[in-house]
Amino acid sequence: MSIPAAPDGRRARKRQQTADHLVQAAFDLFAEFGYDKVTMEQIAVAADVAKGTLYNHFPVKEALLHHRFHVDLAAAMPALFAELATLPGCAARLRAFLHRAADFAERFRDYMAPYLHYRLSQPVDTLGRDNRSGLDQIYARLLAEGQASGEIRADLPTQQLADTLQFMYLCTVMRWLRTPGASLAADFDAMLDLFLGGARAGGQA
Structure with a gap:
């Protein structure tokens, strides 16, 4: 007979299941009516929960985007790293990842501005590693591989x-959001070239 799960573990799973349910209800409404037109009260009704339950999990509407995007990224990471590992070198892997990120942002363009506003409005002391999106750790892993292969400078952490x-x-994303018709993939390519090569003009000391 298996050992019963600890109460704290059951509570954590229940809280996660409730959060996922609330986010799904919210995104169903966003897709039907548009993000800006949906209220927290409407989300609570659609999810069949009390308003207090919704606000206990997500104090503002933007927090629902935060949860969905971070869960999606975490779920995609194993397959993403397996795909990137087939590419030759750090630069190619970074570029491919950024193109995937561009595809995601294009699909969720209507949500990107409120999501970024929410993220950037959080106090610095609430943005520890556990509360970040995970992008920095993807970059760190790819750049560490590049440092190990000699493709990326190793004199900086x-x-x-x-x-x-x-x-x-x-x-780059914020600039893209302010520029109608811009290609985020192309903007990411220019950004990565700048990161890898620096801004110094050729031949200058």
Whole structure:
């Protein structure tokens, strides 16, 4: 006979299941009516929960986006790393990952501005590793492989490089959101070229 799970484990699973249910109900409404037109009260009704339950899990509507995007990224990471491992070198892997990120952002463009506003509005002390999206750790892993192969400079800490690339990513996405008709994949290509090659003009000291 198996040993029963600890109460804390059951509570954590129940909380996760409730959060996932609330997020699914919210995204069903977003898809039907548009993100801006959906209220928290409507989400609670659609999910058949009390408003207090919804607010206990997600204090603001943007937090629902935060949960969905981070869960999706975590679920995609094993297959993503397996795919990237088939590519020759750090630069190719970073570029392929950024193109996947561009595809995701294009599909969820209507949600990207409120999501980024929510993320950037959080106090610094709430953005520890456990509360980040996971992008910095993807960059860190790919850049560490590049450092090990000699493709990426090794005189700077991997995490410093990863954090720098993530901030460049955020700036690129925000610029894309303000530029109608822009290609995010092309913008990411230019960003990565800048990151890998620097801004110094050829031949200058």
